Amino acid sequence: MLPNKADVAIIGGGLIGASIAYHLTLLGVNPLLIEKNDLSMGTSGACDGMLCLQTKKPGVHLKIALVSAQNLKTFSHITPIDIGYENRGAMMIIENEDDLRAMESFAEQQSKSGLEVSLFDQKATLEREPLLSTKILGSTFSTIEAQVNPYYLNYAFAQLAEKNGATVITHCEVKDICTANSRVRKLSTTKGDCLVDIVVNACGIHAPKIGMMLGVEIPIKPQRGQVIISEEMPALISSIIITANTAAVKYAEYNRGINKTGVGVEQSHNGNLIFGATREYVGFNSSTTLDGLYSISKHIVEIFPSFGELQVIRTFSGLRPTTDDGLPILGPVEGIGGLFIAAGHGGDGVCLSAVTGQIISSLIVNGKSDYDIIPFSLSRFSTSSSHRKC
Amino acid sequence: MLGIFSYEFKKMNEDIIVCRCQEILLSQVEEAIHLGARNLNEIKKRTRAGMGLCQGRTCSSILEKIFQTYLGINLEDIEPFTARIPVRPVALANLGSDNDVTEQS
Numbered sequence: 001m002l003p004n005k006a007d008v009a010i011i012g013g014g015l016i017g018a019s020i021a022y023h024l025t026l027l028g029v030n031p032l033l034i035e036k037n038d039l040s041m042g043t044s045g046a047c048d049g050m051l052c053l054q055t056k057k058p059g060v061h062l063k064i065a066l067v068s069a070q071n072l073k074t075f076s077h078i079t080p081i082d083i084g085y086e087n088r089g090a091m092m093i094i095e096n097e098d099d100l101r102a103m104e105s106f107a108e109q110q111s112k113s114g115l116e117v118s119l120f121d122q123k124a125t126l127e128r129e130p131l132l133s134t135k136i137l138g139s140t141f142s143t144i145e146a147q148v149n150p151y152y153l154n155y156a157f158a159q160l161a162e163k164n165g166a167t168v169i170t171h172c173e174v175k176d177i178c179t180a181n182s183r184v185r186k187l188s189t190t191k192g193d194c195l196v197d198i199v200v201n202a203c204g205i206h207a208p209k210i211g212m213m214l215g216v217e218i219p220i221k222p223q224r225g226q227v228i229i230s231e232e233m234p235a236l237i238s239s240i241i242i243t244a245n246t247a248a249v250k251y252a253e254y255n256r257g258i259n260k261t262g263v264g265v266e267q268s269h270n271g272n273l274i275f276g277a278t279r280e281y282v283g284f285n286s287s288t289t290l291d292g293l294y295s296i297s298k299h300i301v302e303i304f305p306s307f308g309e310l311q312v313i314r315t316f317s318g319l320r321p322t323t324d325d326g327l328p329i330l331g332p333v334e335g336i337g338g339l340f341i342a343a344g345h346g347g348d349g350v351c352l353s354a355v356t357g358q359i360i361s362s363l364i365v366n367g368k369s370d371y372d373i374i375p376f377s378l379s380r381f382s383t384s385s386s387h388r389k390c
Numbered sequence: 391m392l393g394i395f396s397y398e399f400k401k402m403n404e405d406i407i408v409c410r411c412q413e414i415l416l417s418q419v420e421e422a423i424h425l426g427a428r429n430l431n432e433i434k435k436r437t438r439a440g441m442g443l444c445q446g447r448t449c450s451s452i453l454e455k456i457f458q459t460y461l462g463i464n465l466e467d468i469e470p471f472t473a474r475i476p477v478r479p480v481a482l483a484n485l486g487s488d489n490d491v492t493e494q495s
Binding site for chain 1 (some may be wrong): 397425427428431432435436438441442443445472474475476479480481482485486487491
């Protein structure tokens with residue numbers, strides 16, 4: 001049952017909300033976590049589980065990703081719930097001379113930010129992944145990258161938070177939030193009202209909708225990623241595989257509306273191969289399309305010719321909560337006391353989940369974070385706020 | 391109607407397999423409902439029922455019956471598994487392509 005008051009209410013039971021709930025309990029706060037469906041039914045339940053660092057922008061983005069990857073490794077040791085953590089390392093496949101030049105300079109920048117990346121020639125690449133096409137030129141490889149089962153991680157954060165004293169209410173939709181004396185004051189939900197001191201908006205692609213309840217504009221747009229799942233197979237790859245043009249698609253040309261595909265392959269603990277993903281701006285439409293799927297399957301068969309015979313059992317798509325600069329929005333919202341936002345992680349939510357929980361819980365409890373959060377502030381975008389009173 | 395539909399889940403002494411592709415047991419489905427799952431897609435996330443080769447074509451009707459029994463939800467009100475491409479397994483090289491690669495080989 002929904003409590004009638006809470007010190008901290010987190011809206012959104014995806015990976016980000018659940019991680020914040022868990023990290024708050026570590027600092028002695030027992031928050032309320034509210035989710036309109038079941039846990040992990042949005043973006044967190046429709047993604048791959050790659051903790052990939054080589055695709056992060058060198059600088060502050062890579063810095064917090066490195067912390068988060070380390071924290072998730074530590075978490076995998078302490079959680080009694082299996083999160084499917086496997087430290088496989090990630091390989092970025094270089095397919096042409098342009099990629100090669102780009103990756104040489106990218107690897108150098110990554111090393112400066114603390115990510116050790118080795119450049120493999122074709123022979124070393126094929127030794128590690130023998131099923132790759134002999135047409136590829138080489139790869140970059142980093143050992144610290146890992147994969148998890150994203151929804152098991154989501155459940156683990158939520159269950160441990162609950163065990164530590166948090167309250168988790170699912171199938172409860174927040175319909176309105178109102179303020180008093182320029183502070184958040186009350187949530188109105190489908191399961192009743194709740195008086196609150198602090199509200200965290202961790203609603204991912206739906207964060208703008210929650211923002212509008214308080215007159216806060218949040219520039220997050222859903223970006224569709226279509227994914228292909230194969231039948232269960234014995235181990236066919238040992239690493240996480242990503243094509244080098246993924247990094248270029250993500251950062252070199254952060255153009256809205258251009259539907260480019262860099263591809264990635266991951267083999268899950270169960271043996272299914274996960275092939276992804278498109279990057280499309282089609283609103284909240286989460287269908288899969290033959291054109292989108294073909295853009296993935298075609299590229300996969302180019303780099304792994306024998307994978308053409310794998311049986312595809314399912315396709316799905318997830319909607320990434322993206323921002324214009326590719327960084328999440330983290331921290332307090334200026335002008336409304338007690339309101340925090342942790343959303344807009346794009347395709348990096350799994351990787352950044354742990355550090356996001358750490359940053360937001362520390363901001364709430366200690367009023368500061370160990371990391372420079374200015375690059376992640378909502379105020380870096382010119383947005384408006386005009387909140388209503390209770 | 392299938393024999394399974396006439397079983398009374400709550401009165402059974404032994405656990406049964408609900409999803410044969412992923413070998414998911416009734417007790418695991420009960421646990422997922424206990425943890426909060428309220429529709430087929432939520433059960434799927436929590437248990438892997440419906441994630442195997444047949445993609446829920448066998449277990450979805452059994453799962454619906456379980457929901458009806460445990461939560462008192464009418465069959466017609468139960469949200470089914472999200473329908474997705476492909477209808478049956480298809481070779482990766484043939485997905486979305488005009489060429490039937492496996493037929494040629």
